[in-house]
Amino acid sequence: MIHFMNYIEFKYLIKNAQYETKYEPLISTKDDSIYGYEALSKFEINQETISTEEIFRKLHHNNTLFFELEKRNKQLQINNFFDNKKLFLNFDADIVNSFEQKSYWEQFLKNCNKDIVVEITENGSDDETSMQIIHNFSLWLKNRGIESALDDFAKEGSMFSFFLMDKSKYIKVDKSFLKQIKKNPNYIEYIKGILKTIKLNKQFSIIEGIELKEDYLFAKEIGFDYMQGYFFNNLVIIK
Template sequence: MNIGCANCRTTMNFYETGYLFLYHAQCSDKPFKEAVQRDDNTYVLPYHDIDSLSGMLEAAGHKLIEQGWTCSISDSDKPGEYHSAGDFLNKMKYRDMIELIQEGEFVSYLQPIMELGKYELFAYESLLRSADPSRRINPGELFKAAELTGFHSMLDQRARKTAIESRVGNIEKGVKSFINFLPSTIYNPEYCLKHTFHIVDKYGVNPEDLVFEVVETEKIADISHLKSVLEVYKREGMKVALDDVGSGFATIEMLSLLQPDIVKIDRSYISGCDRNPDKQQFLRTVIHTAGELGISVLAEGIERKEELAFCKEIGVNYGQGYLIGKPALVPEKPLISAG
């Protein structure tokens, strides 16, 4: 089985009461005074409150990591899977988010994207949220926790699934969906994306209505891998976009190599662009570079009419931001119209 598929099935159970197991092949130091030694190097510590256990582990974390302990948690007197102390401590620290990734329901909030030439609706970007109103999440923090704990592949897959499902009954055919994804979670695109393509077929979604958007572009080191992922999406009839484009990716060589359909310019370049000559020069350079390659340009974070007017004037194809529309569970039409 491909390693990426295995990572998507990573699991971790947390028990309100149970047993903590600690193992070290060489260290003879007792990790906790209450722990009971079972054999030469294994210790078990019963606990009755997982929050208290987590606090105790956090306090002893440096020593456990430094000495090279491995840890396991179980609701019986037999240990489960062992993890390195550092990995285990991260999982305990972010257990609420891990449980949400594993068991919680997600929804997509939809933010409109407008075609600037006609001031018409072009697409919605799908933004991940918890379906449970009592479990409000910051998507950035959720993905950070997932990366630290090894659950980023599972979360990324669930986010793609949720985004595709959000079209059903909400978005008309012909209106595109922008769906974020992390290339680092897709180890082998031929295998790792089968689940996503199955969801597309299941709901009868036209692949041409989907735009898969690479996020955290500036952190991507393996360009060849990213190219292979994008090629698989495009082979299936879908569009691809690069997010948060900055000077590092706004080069003819890079865009020519990756051949995205759309580049999204980060909001930091859009805010105040109507009155900042440096930002204006940058935007003109990106538009020129993209234009030579037949790539469309989308401006993110438009919040003022002056920014919108300037972007349209210099040839930006699409716009997104609070001036145009905020994310909503039920998709809304753009607040700006041709009239």
């Protein structure tokens, strides 16, 4: 199991795992058209699927391997994407931290010839050092004119930052918000305020976790710009 992997086993994983990318559509709430796709990865070794989140959390303790894995992974996501829509790529700030890493990713994003949105994820720890790395990454993207999306907004354990919100073009509201509203409808007023602020800032809102028709109808009624989730599985493409 991944829990017991040592450095050598992780290195073997990076070089030998089968990488697969699923492209999950982002749907416009106005006309149900596909606005773009988020690239989601799956790793398989010895015919066993390995949790992406688990790998990333483990590799936070080994930045060199993490960087090597993501170089291969992101290249695959780019190479297998043939649509002319926006492509949302998840980036962990820890792999865009050193001078070498920043130079590599700047050239990579410049040469990929795709309409890229970088999703800023929080897979690491929530200490002050990690927060500063994420803030630096967000500013780095902004200064280079690369569009970014703040992922997992309002997810349990995620940090709230006006700095990150201000630097992002897209705010992705976590699926846990839908579940919370079903438990306590009063939170609808909270999401209305968030959406109003996003629009005033000339940003765009995306709601994740659309799984049922009632979720789909709610996203339209409440005023999100885009929506994403298993409800649209028939539109998912896998490369």
